[in-house]
Structures are given as C-alpha cells and as structure tokens.
Amino acid sequence: MDTKTKGRKxxxxxxxxxxxxxxxxxxxxxxxxxCEKRAYDLFLQNLIKGTSHLSLGQExxxxxxxxxxxxxxxxxxxxxxxxxxxxxxxxxxxxxxELMGRECGLLGGKGGSMHLTDVEHGAMGSxxxxxxxxxxxxxxxxxxxxxxxxxxxxxxxxxGTTNIGAFHEALNxxxxxxxxxxxVCENNLYMEYTPIHAVTAVPHPAADRAGAYGLEAVIVDxxxxxxxxxxxxxxxxxxxxxxxxxxxEAKTYRHSGHSRADxxxxxxxxxxxxxxxRDPLVIYRERLRGLGFxxxxxxxxEEAAMRKxxxxxxxxxASPPPSVADIEKNVWADGGxxxxx
Amino acid sequence: MAELTYRDAVAAGIAQEMERDERVVxxxxxxxxxxxxxxxxxxxxxxxxxxxxxxxxxxxxxxLGAAMGAAMTGLRPIAEIMFSDFLxxxxxxxANEIAKTRYMTNGQIRLPLVIRTANGGGSxxxxxxxxxxxxxxxxxxGIKVVAPAFPADVKGLLAAAVRDPDPVLFFEQKSLYAxxxxxxxxxxxDQLGKARVLRQGKDCTxxxxxxxxxxxxxxxxxxxxxxxxxxxxxxVRSLVPLDTQTIxxxxxxxxxxxxxxxxxxxxxxxxxxxxxxxxxxxxDLDGPIVRITTPHVPLPSADQLEDNTIPSVERxxxxxxxxxx
Numbered sequence: 257m258d259t260k261t262k263g264r265k266x267x268x269x270x271x272x273x274x275x276x277x278x279x280x281x282x283x284x285x286x287x288x289x290x291c292e293k294r295a296y297d298l299f300l301q302n303l304i305k306g307t308s309h310l311s312l313g314q315e316x317x318x319x320x321x322x323x324x325x326x327x328x329x330x331x332x333x334x335x336x337x338x339x340x341x342x343x344x345x346x347x348x349x350x351x352x353x354e355l356m357g358r359e360c361g362l363l364g365g366k367g368g369s370m371h372l373t374d375v376e377h378g379a380m381g382s383x384x385x386x387x388x389x390x391x392x393x394x395x396x397x398x399x400x401x402x403x404x405x406x407x408x409x410x411x412x413x414x415x416g417t418t419n420i421g422a423f424h425e426a427l428n429x430x431x432x433x434x435x436x437x438x439x440v441c442e443n444n445l446y447m448e449y450t451p452i453h454a455v456t457a458v459p460h461p462a463a464d465r466a467g468a469y470g471l472e473a474v475i476v477d478x479x480x481x482x483x484x485x486x487x488x489x490x491x492x493x494x495x496x497x498x499x500x501x502x503x504x505e506a507k508t509y510r511h512s513g514h515s516r517a518d519x520x521x522x523x524x525x526x527x528x529x530x531x532x533x534r535d536p537l538v539i540y541r542e543r544l545r546g547l548g549f550x551x552x553x554x555x556x557x558e559e560a561a562m563r564k565x566x567x568x569x570x571x572x573x574a575s576p577p578p579s580v581a582d583i584e585k586n587v588w589a590d591g592g593x594x595x596x597x
Numbered sequence: 598m599a600e601l602t603y604r605d606a607v608a609a610g611i612a613q614e615m616e617r618d619e620r621v622v623x624x625x626x627x628x629x630x631x632x633x634x635x636x637x638x639x640x641x642x643x644x645x646x647x648x649x650x651x652x653x654x655x656x657x658x659x660x661l662g663a664a665m666g667a668a669m670t671g672l673r674p675i676a677e678i679m680f681s682d683f684l685x686x687x688x689x690x691x692a693n694e695i696a697k698t699r700y701m702t703n704g705q706i707r708l709p710l711v712i713r714t715a716n717g718g719g720s721x722x723x724x725x726x727x728x729x730x731x732x733x734x735x736x737x738x739g740i741k742v743v744a745p746a747f748p749a750d751v752k753g754l755l756a757a758a759v760r761d762p763d764p765v766l767f768f769e770q771k772s773l774y775a776x777x778x779x780x781x782x783x784x785x786x787d788q789l790g791k792a793r794v795l796r797q798g799k800d801c802t803x804x805x806x807x808x809x810x811x812x813x814x815x816x817x818x819x820x821x822x823x824x825x826x827x828x829x830x831x832x833v834r835s836l837v838p839l840d841t842q843t844i845x846x847x848x849x850x851x852x853x854x855x856x857x858x859x860x861x862x863x864x865x866x867x868x869x870x871x872x873x874x875x876x877x878x879x880x881d882l883d884g885p886i887v888r889i890t891t892p893h894v895p896l897p898s899a900d901q902l903e904d905n906t907i908p909s910v911e912r913x914x915x916x917x918x919x920x921x922x
Contacts, residue, residue, distance in 0.1 A: 330670070364703040373702040380669060381702065385693050391662020392694065398663055399670040402622065402648065409666070422689075425656035429663065432654065586704040587739055589762035595738075596839045596873075597790065 273482055275549075277323060279557065281481045282544060284319035285537050286561040288339040291348055294565050295338065295355055299516055303573070304355045308369045311339035313479075313511035316536035317442055318343040320484035321410055324492055330380045332393040332411040335370035336442075337382030340412055346374035348568035353575050360575035364582060380409075387413070387422030390439065394430045397437035397501070408495045409437040410488075416447025418461040424468075427503060431469040436495035438488075439503045442478060444510045449522055462505035471503050478506030479536040482543070509534075599782060604774040606748035607637040607713070610755035611675060613784060615645050618673060621759060624651045624660060625677025625713075634679055635715055635774050657687035661712065665695050668710040673759060681716040681730045681768060688733075695764045696739030711758045711765045716744065717808055717859050718907050719772035724895035727903070729859035731806070732866045734766045735836045741789060742836040744768040746810035748778035750834060753787030761789060770807040790838030794847060798827035801853040801921045804844055804870060806833045809857040809908060816857075816913035824914075826922055828855075836866050841873055848874050852883035853921050857908050862893040887920045889913055 273281075292312050298304045311318060314336075322343025325331070333340035342351055346362060354361030355369050362374055370384040380396060383389035393411035400407035417423050418441060430437050441462035445452055458464035463473040476487045484506055491502035509531040513520035520528075541554060587593040601609060615621045623641060625633075629652040632639035642650040653660050657678060664676035678684055684691060691712070698706050718727040734742045741763055745751045751769065758765035795810070796817055805813040810832045817828040829847050833840070848854045854874050856867030871886045889908045897903055 362703075363701060363705075366703045367701040371701045373705055375702070375705040381698065381706065383694065385689050388658075388662065388689055388694050391656075391659045391690065392666040392669075394659065395663035395666020395668075395674075396670045397666070399667040399672045402667075402672060407670075422658045422662065425654070425659035426662065428654055429656055429659040433651075582703075587700050589699070589707055589709075591704070593738070595837050596841045 273485060278544060278547070279549070279553070280323050281319055281485060282540055282554065283557050283561065284322055284343055285315045285481060285540060286558055287564060288315040288318060288342055289537055290561050290565045291342060291351065291568070292338060294569055295352065296512070298352070298356065298569070304369070305357065306368055307515045307517065308355065309336035309515050310512050311336055311510070313531065313535065314442055314444060314508045315339055316481040316540070317412070317440065317478045317484055317506045317508060320481050321440065321488045324485055324488035325378070325410060326407070328378060328407050329492070330378050330393070330396050330407065330409045332380050332389040332396070332409060333382050334389070334413055335382060335384040336414065337372050338369070341372040341374055341379045341382065344374065344377040344379045346372070346377050346379055348564060349571035350374065352568050353572035356572050357577060358572050358575035359578045360572060365578035366582070366586070387417050387420035389413070390417070390422055390426035391429065393437050394426050394435055397430065397435035398433060400436055401433070406496050407436070408492050410440060410492065411437060412440045412442060414447065415441060415443040415445070415452040415461045417441070418465060419447070419456060427465070427469040427471070427501070430501040431471060434498070434500040436498070437501045438491050438495055439501065441503070441505045442508055443505050444508050446514065448514045449518060460505055462503055466503045469503070471501065474502060474504045476504060476506050478508035479534050479539060481536060481540050598779040600777050601748045601780045602774065603748045603751055603769070603776050603778070604635055604637040606751035606780055607755065607769060608639055608641060609780065610752040611638065611641060612644060613752070614756055614759040615641070615649060620671065620673045621675065622649045622651070622667065622672055623675045624653050624663065626653055626655055626660070626679050628652060628677050633677070635771060637769070637774060638677070657683050658690055661687045661690040661695065664710045664712070665690065665708060668708045669706045673709050675711045675713060675759060678712060678714040680726050681714040682725050682728050684714060684730060684733070691734070691740065691766070692737045696737045699763070700739060707762055708764045709762050711755070711767055713755070713767045713769060715771040716768040717770040717772060718896050718903060719808060721898050721900065721903060723898035727896045729891070731768050731836060732860045732864055735866055735869070736864070739764070741765040741838065742768070743789060743834065744770070744807040744836065745834060746770070746773070746807050746832050748776070749780045749785070750787060752780050753785045754789065754834065756786040757789050760786065765789070768807065772808055790835050790840055792834055792840035792843040793832045794829065794843065795832055796828065796830040798829045798851060800827045800851055801855055801917060802829040802831060802847045802851045803855045803857060803913070804831045804833060804867070805857040806836070806866065807859065809859055812908060812910045812913055813857050815910045816917065819910065819914050820917055824918055824922070826917060828917070844870060845874065845878055849878050849881045852881060854882070855887040855889060855917055855921065857913055858888065858890045859907055860890060862890045865890050884921065887916060889916050
C-alpha cells in the first residue's frame with residue numbers, strides 16, 4: 257500500500273485528513289490553477305486557437321476527486337475538462353500541447369481543448385455534448401460491476417446538464433442497476449450565459465432531483481477542498497462496495513466567462529468579488545497555514561508548480577504541428593480510414 | 598444445414614457469440630424476459646442469465662451510452678434499439694460519441710460494440726416505425742453499417758460484427774423476420790465488407806440491400822422469363838465497408854447499373870454507389886444509371902399506400918423494361 261492510499265483510508269475512517277493528503281490537495285489545486293492561467297495567456301498570444309472553457313475558481317472539485325480516486329478508477333468530464341484530466345495525472349505538456357494543436361498533444365491534435373483524454377491515467381474522455389457522457393460513465397460502471405473489478409466511474413458535469421434528458425436517463429439507469437458511479441454536478445450558478453435559477457424549476461438543480469431516482473440529496477461546498485474530498489471518499493467508497501450510485505452537487509463559481517468568447521458581463525456587480533473572497537486556493541492556503549504548515553513548504557509547492565507549467569509550456573511550444581498524414585489515421589481500429597476496398 | 602427464420606438467426610448469432618466470449622453482453626428494451634418485440638431474442642435470458650441479458654428502461658441514450666462505456670472498458674456489448682426510427686432519439690450517442698471517439702482520442706479508446714435495430718417498411722406501422730435509415734449511418738465516418746437479407750447472413754454477419762474491433766450498426770429488416778433460409782451448422786462467422794453476387798446476367802446489374810434483395814431477385818426472374826432481359830443481382834450486405842470491387846466488376850460485365858433502395862430518394866445509399874460507378878467505370882456503361890427508390894416522402898401506413906411507396910417487384914420490372922431494355 258502506498259502512502260497515498262494510506263491517507264485516503266485514514267480520512268475515510270475518522271473523518272480527518274492527513275497532512276500528506278492535505279499537501280497533495282494543495283499541490284493539485286495550485287497546478288490546476290497555474291496551468292489554466294497559462295492556457296489563458298497562450299490564448300492571448302494566439303498560440304491556442306478555437307475555444308476553451310477554463311476551470312478557474314473550480315479547481316477544488318477536480319483536485320479533491322483526483323486525490324480521492326484509485327488509480328484505476330475512471331473520470332468522465334465535459335468540455336470544461338482541463339482540470340479533471342490533469343488531476344488524474346495526465347501530462348501537462350500533453351494537455352497544453354493538445355490545446356496548442358501540437359504533435360505532443362494528448363490526442364495528437366485530433367481533439368483539442370474540449371476532448372482531452374488520457375486512458376492510461378483513467379481520464380476516459382471529455383465530452384462536448386451536454387449530458388452525453390453520463391450514460392457512458394454508467395456503462396463503464398456497469399463493466400466494473402460485471403467484471404467485479406471494484407472500479408468506480410466518476411462523472412463531472414455542470415448545472416446546465418441537469419436539464420437535459422441524458423442526465424435523467426443515466427441517473428435512473430444507474431440507480432436501477434445499482435452501478436458504481438458517482439455523478440458530480442459542479443454548480444457554478446450559470447448555464448453558459450444564463451443564471452441557472454432562471455431556467456430550472458428547483459433551487460438546487462442536481463440535489464433536488466436526486467430523490468426522483470431514490471438517491472440522497474448531497475450538497476457540498478465545492479470551493480472547500482477538504483469538504484469535497486470527504487464527500488468524494490465517502491461516496492466513491494460506498495459505490496466501490498456495491499452501495500450504488502451517488503449524485504453530488506458541489507457549489508462553486510467560475511472566475512472567468514463560460515468560454516473564451518464570453519466576457520461574463522451578465523454577472524451582477526460585486527458577485528465575482530464576493531466569490532473571489534472564497535477562492536478555493538486562498539481558503540486552502542490559509543487553512544494550511546493555520547494548521548501549522550510552514551510558509552516555505554507552501555512556497556515550495558507553488559514554485560514547483562510554476563516550474564512544471566513553464567516546462568510543459570516549453571515542451572509544447574517546441575513540439576511540431578501534427579503530420580497532415582494523420583488526417584486519415586485512426587478512424588478504425590486498424591489505424592486507417594478506409595471505407596471501401 | 599438447418600432451416601432457420603431470420604428472427605431465429607438473430608438469437609442464434611447472439612447465442613453463438615455469448616457462448617464463445619464472456620465479455621459479450623446484451624441489452625435493450627423488452628429483450629430479455631419478453632424475448633424482444635419481434636421475438637428475435639427468445640431464449641437468451643434462459644441460456645445466459647440476467648447478468649448478461651438485460652432489460653432496460655425506455656432510455657435509448659442510456660442504452661447506447663452504457664454500451665459505449667462498457668465497450669471502452671473491456672466488454673463487447675450488443676445493444677438493441679427496438680425500431681431504427683428511435684435512433685433519432687439517441688443519434689448524439691451514435692454520431693457524436695460512438696462514431697467519433699476513437700478518432701478524436703487518436704486511437705486511445707476502442708469501441709467494439711454492435712447496435713442491432715429493426716429497420717425498414719412493409720409492416721403498415723407508419724412513418725415513425727418503418728423508415729430505412731441505413732443511409733443516415735452511412736453518412737457518419739466511424740461506424741460500420743451492415744444490413745443482411747438472409748438468415749445465414751444474419752447469423753454470420755452478426756458474429757463478424759461482434760468480433761469486429763469497431764462499432765457496427767446492424768440493420769435487420771423487420772419484414773424479413775418470418776422468412777426462412779438455410780444456415781450452416783456449427784460456428785458460422787462471415788466477413789464484413791463483402792457483397793455477394795446472387796445471380797449472374799448479361800444485360801443489367803441490379804444492386805440491392807436487405808428486403809430489396811428479395812424483390813430484385815423476383816424481378817430478375819420475371820424479367821428473364823417474360824421479357825428476355827437477363828440481370829445480375831448483387832446483395833451489397835455491408836454499406837461500410839463497401840465492397841466496391843465486386844460492384845464495379847459486376848457493372849462492367851453488363852454495362853448497366855440499377856440500384857434498388859428502400860431509402861427515400863435524396864442521399865439514399867444508391868446515390869453513393871451511382872457516384873462511384875460514374876466516376877470509375879463511366880466508359881464501361883451502355884446507358885444511364887437507374888436508381889429505383891422510395892419517393893421522397895415519409896412512409897404512409899395503409900396497404901395501398903405503403904405498397905405503392907416502397908419499390909415493389911412490379912415497379913423494378915417496369916422501370917428496368919422502360920429504362921434498360
């Protein structure tokens with residue numbers, strides 16, 4: 257058993273979180289934040305094209321689940337998936353390279369920002385059609401149940417997803433089959449440009465629907481990495497032991513707009529500022545200091561994270577664009593694209 | 598050789614693959630305890646149990662999404678969509694997810710799965726339970742598309758589809774479920790992407806699929822006996838991959854191509870074959886390509902209307918006499 261697993265066990269047992277795990281939660285959040293900020297900078301330099309949906313402000317959720325999951329568990333996430341993919345251990349150069357359309361990208365330039373995938377690390381895809389991946393996560397959970405592998409699928413999505421059919425189909429299906437899948441709604445208050453409350457019949461878009469599928473209504477402060485980690489450990493562990501699916505609503509806030517194209521002018525004055533006071537990194541840093549973590553220890557984490565981002569950026573920048581010959585590769589399992597003889 | 602119905606060949610094909618491979622699982626609506634609304638999966642739950650043969654809620658997105666998630670994590674699911682018209686309900690999972698994921702992930706994710714579905718007209722079910730939608734699937738890169746006409750092909754191509762490493766959409770023509778045919782004894786596995794020449798003629802090559810194969814054969818018989826027109830009949834069997842070699846070589850031999858399609862006129866699969874033939878053997882043609890299709894209308898339900906909408910034997914005979922002779 258490695259130390260990582262020990263940390264998780266301790267948390268599950270007594271509700272406390274070991275120092276080592278806390279430092280890991282902080283490291284993960286800092287890396288996700290710095291990498292997302294770098295992605296934004298690279299956009300401004302026109303080195304990243306297309307669109308991009310940043311997780312700035314929402315890092316605590318990806319970090320908490322990433323630390324709580326077993327290496328062979330599966331992550332399914334949305335087009336806002338940079339953080340979730342990195343949190344499973346995907347190469348940062350692979351992520352930035354994919355955003356920049358380079359050969360070193362996780363997908364060799366075939367997918368881009370909205371489809372980050374790293375099967376080796378259990379990141380089973382970023383899905384850009386709202387709701388589509390909830391049934392897919394259920395299917396992976398079915399496979400784990402069928403094979404008795406003890407794996408759990410964790411599926412992240414936004415508040416807007418709770419109003420599409422696939423959300424409801426997947427929850428019912430998973431509940432009826434008692435599948436080991438944990439659905440995590442990151443409620444950042446806005447479905448794209450529209451306040452979620454303006455288009456949803458209930459105040460808590462995920463939690464208030466849980467009862468319809470025989471599930472417990474779980475709400476967690478998604479800006480608090482410790483709280484989110486405890487909930488993650490609890491429900492992942494329950495799913496692994498055959499206790500069936502869970503639906504968790506994590507309250508959070510994105511610091512930037514929906515996508516690169518969105519300046520987020522629809523937000524009422526003062527809202528962002530209020531949430532910046534609840535920035536998950538600020539909250540967590542203060543807590544660690546209060547718990548006796550030395551300033552130098554935290555600085556080391558931050559400097560190491562910045563070095564990692566700088567190195568990944570340099571690697572991605574140095575990588576050539578993908579070969580044009582790749583266009584007709586990998587449609588089929590034989591590696592090609594032939595549809596006729 | 599044993600004589601099986603088309604519907605029994607479905608169950609036989611699934612059973613053969615489930616016996617061989619523990620990873621093969623089967624899910625759909627009313628497929629387990631009820632044995633399928635077309636009785637094409639009777640006996641599977643008794644044989645393989647409820648862990649491997651599962652009834653699902655009316656949730657087509659969940660069914661295909663579950664098949665996809667299971668396939669990417671090591672199972673080989675067969676999912677049933679009761680009527681092919683319902684593919685429209687879960688087309689996102691088919692066209693955006695299943696078809697594209699392998700490519701978008703640069704080969705990281707493999708999806709060995711089969712979607713079986715009852716396709717096509719002739720049962721008076723009206724426009725939402727009778728469409729032939731194989732051309733929808735053919736238009737999306739990343740899915741293989743198969744449509745058998747005979748019980749032996751149902752079993753053999755279904756087995757090949759289950760063993761294929763890529764996703765396959767398997768269209769069963771619902772009017773053919775009661776038809777019978779010889780099926781080889783023992784393990785029977787066919788090959789995807791191979792057309793079959795069912796009849797060799799001199800004057801014209803008819804290329805057809807599923808139910809239209811039967812009508813093309815009957816028309817060829819009549820044309821030969823009553824009008825002295827001798828036709829080759831090619832059963833395409835698989836639209837993706839497409840056996841263009843067989844089609845082109847059979848067209849070159851007669852100098853004429855007639856496609857018989859259940860698809861509505863615009864962008865039916867025959868249009869793609871006509872285009873390939875025009876591109877690649879234009880100078881071997883002795884006359885214009887003829888496409889016999891359903892007119893571009895939603896399918897009506899009354900006997901008189903449906904029978905005069907889908908290409909009939911009489912219509913194939915008439916059009917070939919008028920346009921080919």
